[in-house]
Amino acid sequence: MLTKKSFLIILITLGFIVSSCEMDFLQPFDDNHSSxxxxxxxxxxxxGLLIRAYRDLPNGYSFDEASTDDAVTNVExxxxxxxxxxxxxSRYDPMSIWNLAYxxxxxxxxxxxxxPSAQYAWDEANGPVKERNEAFRKRFEAEALLLRAWYNFELLKRHGGIAEDGNPTGFVLLENKVDINVDYNLPRNSYEECVQAIYSDIEKALLNLPDEYSDSEDIVQQIVFGSQNKNRVNGKFGKALKSRVSLHVASQPFYTGNEYWEKAAVYAGALLSEIGGVSGMSPTGVEFWKNENDSEILWRRDYSEINSREVANFPPTLFGQGQTNPSQNLVDAFPMVNGYPINAEESGYDANQPYAGRDPRLKRYIIYNGNDFDGRVININDETDDWNNQTVYSTRTGYYLKKLLQPSVNINPNVMSTARHFYPFFRYTEIFLNYAEAANEAWGPTADPNGYGFTPAEIISALRERAGITQPDEFIIESSTSKELMRALIQNERRIELCFEGFRFWDIRRWGMDLNETVNGVLLTNETYNVVEVEKRNYKSHMNFGPISQLEILKADKLIQNKGW
Amino acid sequence: MKHMYKKYLLSLSLLCLIISKTLLGINTGTKEINGDITTKDSITLNYNLDSIVHIPYGVVSKINAANDISVIYPNNTLLFDNVSNGYELINGKVPGLIGNTNIRGLGGALVVIDGIPRELSSVNIQEIEQITILKDVNSSLLYGTRADKGVILIKTKRGKPNEKRISGFFEAGINDPISYPTYLGSADYMELFNEARVNNGLNPLYSEDVIGSTRAGTDRVRFPDMNYYGSEFLKEFKPTSRFISEFSGGNRDAQYYLNLGWYHTGTLMNKGRDESYNKINLRSNIDFKIIDKIRAYVDVVGVFDFDNRVNGNFFSDASTIRPNAYAPLIDSSLVADKALLSSGTFVEGKYLVGGTSIYRNNPYGYLNLGGYNNNYGIVVQFNNGYKIDMSSITEGLSLNLNVSFDFYNRFTASQTNTYAVFQPSWNDDNQMSLTKIGEDFFSGSQEIRNSYLNRKFSFSGLLDYQKVFRNDHALSLSLLAYYDTFNETSGFYTSKHAHLGNRFNYVYKNKYIVDFSSAISYSNKLAPENRLGFSPSVGLAWVISEEDFFNKTFINFLKLRLSGGIMNTDVTITDYYRYEDIFEQQWGYSWYDSGRSNQSTVVSNAGNPNLFYEKRKEYNVGFESLLFNKEVFLEFSAFHELRSDRVTSSNNRYPNYLGGINPLINYAENKFSGIELGVTWRKNFTDFSYELGTSMTIYQTEITKRDEYWPEEYLYRVGNPINANWGLEAIGLFEDESDIQNHAIQEFGEVQPGDIKYKDQNKDGVVNDNDIVMLENASSTFIGGASLLLNYKNFSLYVHSTFRDGSYRMANSAYYWVYGDRKYSEIVKNRWTEQTSKTATYPRLSSEYNSNNFRNSSYWIYDNSLISIDRIQLNYNFPKQLFSKFFIQNMQVYARASNVMAFAKNKDKIQLNVGSEPQYKFYALGLKVNF
Structure with a gap:
């Protein structure tokens, strides 16, 4: 009888099974993942690494106006x-872009x-490989720098400000990939360093990017810079971003001199000169969202056939959710068709017929009682669900959004339809307004020291003419007499022209305006319009700048919080 | 790690060599392992020292178990307690088991059925021979890395030679809803909603006229007042019935056990399609002899369930749609527009279904017109095993091999219909007109959806050696190899588990017991050099009552035990290749107006090559004892568990400006400690006997290590229970404006009188998330059960209860947090108003989202402790002579009730289900016959 020996043999066999653990049946499934x-x-x-940064670019409006004096939302x-x-x-910051940007x-x-070591071309069929590789690397590098400038500016706008130590401070400037295994506790760079880094990225990018991608006879040029690259960042994107950055920086309270106002005016002025100044202003720019090829659009992402914007914002009788509700405050900012503000003696404003004789932009941007979407009249009175607070989807202010919506869209569940929508990052109207504001601050309302052929007053006049206010109107003539009057007019024009496009929240902070203006609405009862309080704003004085997340500071204690947070 | 298992193997072989050298062949006499201590079957706690207990890959006599295990024999308890599922069977009966399959608070234990990890729902309780609850590391580690939270081991019945049995069981009963949510009717709702709007500075929405007309209730189309919880939609009871038959028998060479079960429950709904749930269980366990030395078994299991449902969620709608939201039914005789009438579908003879553009689902609509969802599930299990007697090599040696295949398939067969709803409106002359919203679409075809399939293959090989040497040395040695694979349609990876294990059990004179068990696991989720994990454990026991010096007058039996071990587990690593940087293509960006696009490249995992096993480190001490003429049985354990090197994300460590791409790390640590106690007292008289039993667990959990950063000391989770309610400390409601002015600023929007006032913990003048504190434990710290069995002649009465204490819950569902457009529950009646400011139990009403009041705080916390009488059952056994002519051996009838009574401070909250079917009491009659 085999006793001890066989016992040991079995044991040893088992041992061999164990030691051959590398056998296939134990291995994880080979998923072919990439390294x-x-x-x-x-x-x-x-x-794809570059594309990753493209992917997170905004592709729609945030409607953060619901936290300003321009609007409220009905979404609980x-x-x-x-x-x-x-x-x-600093624990609850809906304006934060920190994580996404980084x-x-x-x-x-x-x-x-x-x-520099990636290969973008492999075969000689479409031109010399080396040349193509070089061209691609240059273009991609420029795109990456521009996108970094974009994210850096968003960080600066939302998180930069006066830090607890009293110094203007930006964000943590990272110009190289960081290894988490080395010391990662980093301080915020100064505001100026961040601004310079953004400029430097843009300038470097502009060296290698065409203003627009266009077709060429040269095969390498065609492949790398041809028109098939539309909707990827280009030179114009960089120039427009530079204009936006400069204006934002110039109006910060800790920059006192004229230097940045002049920069802002020059960057905007140069860009506008390229389209011939005021004569290049798109005549249809007031309703730019209706045509994705409007010359108003400076840079945009792809359009898409959707109706989500209408589902969110149409009034309930059109089966929408009525989310964004413009305020009485904004409605009051629209002048009369004669150019005077409604509270001016000459205006002819009638509180019983508040929408008669107004700047035509009001009818185009805001649904008030009796206004319509392509003939579909919206009655905001006690007969319908569209009346204030009738249903969860009703307005809270007595107004609905009209701007940015495609009136042709039908979202009745029986006959759903969609339309073309897109998100413009920059449109020329912003650049015109940037110029007007910066040049007015730098040189005054009617000066043109650089010889661009347009002055702040002329630009505002052109915008008002396009809007349907016959020019020259008396009010603009009055306002052209001083920098201060012109400043107020420019700020009001900017509020109207760029409403619901994400500017208001930061503009009132740049301008040092009252953040706590109560949001009013209108309630139509027995055919009288009564102004009612809808929502109180509750901001504290330090809230001109955003916070750094508290948790982030706990993790990296070299970060300094902004003052007051 | 690699060198470690080699050392281990080497020492194991050495050990075997020594044992065989010293003992083998010197003495081959055998003797029953069990001592002379026996006691009559005790049925509630099943402490029978003779009884054979199933442990992983083997059996042991209870007396020789050195580790912390508890056993339940359903065959015994089903004589007087006919529970309907496995959870009821074990709950409140096992010290250390704190609800469902949670052992010592570690979480859901591994359920092993006939040697393979399987779903508890795949057995019906009548087919269970024994349930062993393996609580410590020493007893459970042979099931590998998945046994990290303990094991519930289920062994099914098998046929016995020359013992033919046929039995039938039938039970029918009714489920009686305990409670429904109570919502305000339309008129009350409108009044209070107006109040809420005024609070928020808005005008009242509903006019006095509308409220008056609604209250009058004459026109329910124009002034709807929908009550979902009445007889209109719900029946009084829901029926349930069960039928189970068993057949077993065989001869010396082959045995069989067959079980066939059917379970049915009906519906509570009073309308529409008849919803029902049916389940059929089938089991066939067959053992047979191939040749003298080789025995084999083949088990086949099939479980089929059919769940027929309507296409809509009634209880969810009932808890969210306000009573005045729409007119549910519109009488066709009121409609003048004949063209519109003919375009709609009538329900209940003459009604059109009401609705609005927002409410397009109406219970009358989907119950009658919406189609159906029928869910089908099929479980098939197959075990095949061989027991090879190798006594020709050496006496006591055997080899057991098992191969199993499990399949599970489920799918939904549905018919999805849409239907038009009609919204009425009235002109100035009170003429009603209807707007049709949506279209009728009655799909004629059935669609198969949600198809899911999984399959599991497992193999185990066990080399077993058992022998008693020189009468006093009982030795048992097992070596195990286990491997399984698991695939499912929704998963890309095949999950694989493999481990080797050993158990070495040595008993000297039935007094001293040593149990050494260990496992080497192989985890393919770890980097190749970290894959082997060695988990050792040891159990020691001393039957002190066997010692000569021990006086057995009062203490008839006493065993002291001690066990401890370290177990490796990888179950918390859910994905593969976490040790490598993984780059992945994801959705990207398109340009040229969608003419061009490219995918993005992302780092989907930052690799940590040092990732390794999470550990469960544990020790137990305890004793088991029989006292006072063996009338009292006592068992006690104290345990201390440490879950260390827990796999967690490192997101809390690295600041997000580094990019937020952080690896998994082994860092966190939790502690569990507590004591378990079981007592049974049993006494027999001539016609009468009783048995009283209780089992209880007192335990606590603590977070001992965690990657965390907080601005205040009291916010740190370390030092607190794992499951706890964190929130602000409420100190009442603001009385008036000056109260608000004098208090710290609350940073959750503007407050007004009647809003909740919170304590400013850090006294910085602002109440915000930095003032959150640990409020109460969320897990019970004291939990257990008690039962009583009385036998008198042919009658028996059984009562089972469970209790828990120390846990608190947050009343934060929509039923308790009423704001904005939520449905108003009766809870808001005692809201704050200026008049009721002294007595209010609910904050002022708010017609909008209110971030200040509706956040976790001590205002909403309630005590979750409960004593529940789970079951009462009265049995009558017919005298045997009555049926002797009819081949009937015995027959029993019983009446039972479940969830009959509960005692709790917050019974109303604990027993209330919102948004789902209610909790039920259950009353049933049953019949059992053995042939």
């Missing part, structure tokens, strides 16, 4: 609503690191 090496032999994969618990009514804190800056820095 960093693929970045160097797969051109799409390498470019909406973040902007909570912020505007007193919940904004994720993309990580990928952009990663991309800039691998780009």
């Amino acid at each position: 960093a090496e693929r970045l160097y032999y797969d051109s799409g994969f390498a470019e 618990g909406n973040n902007y609503r909570r912020m505007g009514t007193g919940e904004w804190s 994720t993309n800056i990580y990928y952009l820095n990663y991309f800039l690191e691998i780009n």
Whole structure:
């Protein structure tokens, strides 16, 4: 009988089974996942790091006006609503872009690191490989720099400000991919350093990017810079961003001199000169959202066939959710068709017929009682669900949004339809207004020291003419007499022209305006319009700047919080 | 790690060598392992020292178990307690088990059925021979990394040679809803909603006329007042019935056990399609002899369930749609527009279904017209095993091999219909007109959806050696190899588990017991150099009552035990290749107006090559004892568990400006400690006997290590229970404006009198999230059950109760947090108003979202402790002679009730289900016959 021996043999056999643990049946399923090496032999994969930063670019309006004096939202618990009514804190920051921006800056820095050794061309069929590779690398580098400038500026706008130590402070400037294994406790850079970094990225990018992608006879030029690259960032994007950055920086309270106002005026002026100044202003720019090819659009993302914007904002009788409700405050900002503000003696404003004889932009931008979407009249009175607070989807202010919506869309569940929508990052009207504001501050309402051929007053006049206010109107003539009067007019024009496009929240902060103007609405009862309070704003004085997240400061204690947070 | 298992193997072989050298062949005499201590079957706690207990890959006599395990024999308890599922069967009966399958608070234990991890729902309780609850590391680690939270081991019945049995069981009963949510009617709702609007500075929405007309209730189309919880929609009871038959028998060479069960419940709904749930269980366990030395078994299991449902969620709608939201039914005789009438579908003879553009689902609509969702589930299990007697090599040696295949398939067969709803409106002359919203679409075809399939294959090989040497040395040695794979349609990866295990059990003179168990697991989720994990454990026991010096007058039996171990687990690593940087293509960006696009490249995982097993480190001490003529049985354990090196994300460590792409790390640590106690007292008289039993667990959890940063000391989770209610400390409601002015600023929007006032913990003048504190524990700290069994002649009465204490809950569902357009529950009646400011129990009403009041705080916390009489059952056994002519061996009838009574401070909250079917009491009659 085999006893001890066989026992041991079995044991040893078992032991062998164990030691051959590398056997296939135990291995994890080979999922063919990619590692960093693929970045160097797969051109799409390498470019994908850059694409990652494109992917997070905004593709629609945030409607953060619901936290300003321009609007409220009817959505319970909406973040902007909570912020505007007193919940904004370093633990609750709906305006934050910190995490999103830094994720993309990580990928952009990663991309800039691998780009010089990435391969984008392989065969000679479409031109010389080396030349194409070089051209692609240059273009991609420029795109990455521009996108980094975009995210950096968003960080500066939302998180930069006067820090607890009293110094103007920006964000943590990262120009290279960071390794988490080295010391990661980093301080915020100064405001000026951040501004200079943004400028420098843009300038470097502009060296290698055409204003617009256009077709060419040269095969390499065609492949790398041809018109098939439309909707990727181009030179114009960079110039427009530079204008936006400059204006934002110039109006910060800690920049006192004229330097940045002049810069802002020059960057905007140069860009406007390229389209021939005022004569290049798109005549249909007031309703730019209706045509994706309007010359008004400076840069935009792809359009898409959707109806989500209408589902969110149409009044309930049109089966919408009536979310964004413009305020009485905004409605009152629209002048009369004669150019005078409604509270001016000469205006001819009649409180019993508040919408008669008004700036035609009011009818185009805001649904008031009796206004319509392509003939579909909206009655905001006690007969319908559209009346104030009748249903969850009814307006709270007596107004609905009309701007940015495609009136042809039908969202009746029986006959759903969609229309073309797009999100313009920059449109020329913004640049015109940027110029008007900066030049007025730098040189006054009617000066043109650089010889662009247009002055702040002329630009405002052109915008008002386009809107349907016959020019020259008396009010603009009055306002042209002083920088201060012109400033007020420009600010009001900017409020109207750019309403619901995400500017108001930061504009009233730049301008040092009252953040706590109560939001009013109108209630139509027995055919009288009564102005009613709708929502109180509750901001504190330090809220001209946003916060740095509290948790972030706890994790990295070299970060300094902004004052007051 | 690799060198460790080699050392382990080497020492194991050495050990075997020594044992065989010293003992083998010297003495081959055998003796019953069990000692002379026996006691009559005790049925509630099943403490029978002779009884054979199933443990992982083997059996042991209870007396020789050195580890912390508890056993339940359903065959015994089903004589007087006919529970309907496995959870009821074990709850409140096992010290250390704190609800469902949660052992010692560690979470859901691994359920092992006939050697393979399986769903508890795949057995019906009549087919269970034994349930062993394995609480400590020492007893459970042979099931590998998944056994980290303990094991519930289920062994099904098998046929016995020359013992033919046929039995039938039938039970029918009714489920009686305990409570429904109570909502305000339309008129009350409108009044209070107006109040809420005034509070928020708005005009009242509903005029006195409308409220008056609604209250009058004459025109329910124009002034709707919908009550969902009445007889209109709901029946009084829901029926349930069960039928189970068992057949078993066989001869010396082959045995069989068959079980066939059917379970049915009906519906509570009074309208529409008849909803029902049916389940059929089938089991066939067959053992047979191949040749003298080789026995084999083949088990086949099939479980089929059919769940027929309407296409809509009634209880969810009932808890959200306000009573005045729309007119539910519109009488066709009121409609003048004949063309419109003919375009609609009538329900209940003459009604059109009401609705609005927002409310397009109406219970009358979907119950009658909406179509159906029929869910089907199929479980098939197959076990095949061989027991090879290898006594030709050496006496006591055997080899057991098992192969199993499990399949599970489920799908939904549905017919989705849409239907038009009609919204009435009235002109100035009170003429009603209707607007049709949506269209009728009655799909003629059935669609198969949600198809899901999984399959599991497992293999185990066990080399077993059992022998008693020189009468006093009982030795048992097992070596195990286990492997399984699991695939599912929704998963890309095949999950694989593999481990080797050993158990070494040595008993000297039935007094000293040593149990050494260990496992080497292989985890393919870890980097190749970290894949092997060695988990050792040891159990020691001393049957002190066997010692000569021990006086057995009062203490008839006493065993002291001690066990401890370290178990490796990888169950918290849910994905593969976490040790490598993984780049992945995801959705990207398109340009050239969608003419061009490219995917984005992302780092989907930041690799941590040092990622390794999470550990469960544990020790137990305890004793088991029989006292006072074996009338009292006592068992006690104290445990201390540490879950260390827990796999967590490092997001809390690295600031987000680094990009937010952070690896998994082994960092966090939790502690569990407590005591378990079980007592049974049993006494027999001539015609009468009783048995009283209780089991209880007192335990606490603590977070001992965590990656966290907080601005205040009291916000740190470390040092607090794992499950706890965190929130602000409410100190009443603001009385008036000056109260608000004198208090710290609350940073959750503007407050007004009647809003909740919170304590400013850090005294910085602002109340915000930095003032959150740990309020109360969310897990019970004291939990258990008690039962009583009385036998008198042919009657028996059984009562089972469970209790828990120390846990608190937050009343934060929409039923308690009423604001904005939420449906108003009766809870708001005692809201704050200026008049009721002294007595109000609810904050002032708010017609908008109110961030100040409706956030977790001590205002909403309630005590979740409960004593529940779970079951009462009265049994009558017919005298045997009555049926002797009819081949009937015995017959029993019973009446039972479940969830009959509860004692709790917050019974109304604990027993209320909102948005789902109610909790039920259950009353049933049953019949059992053995042939």
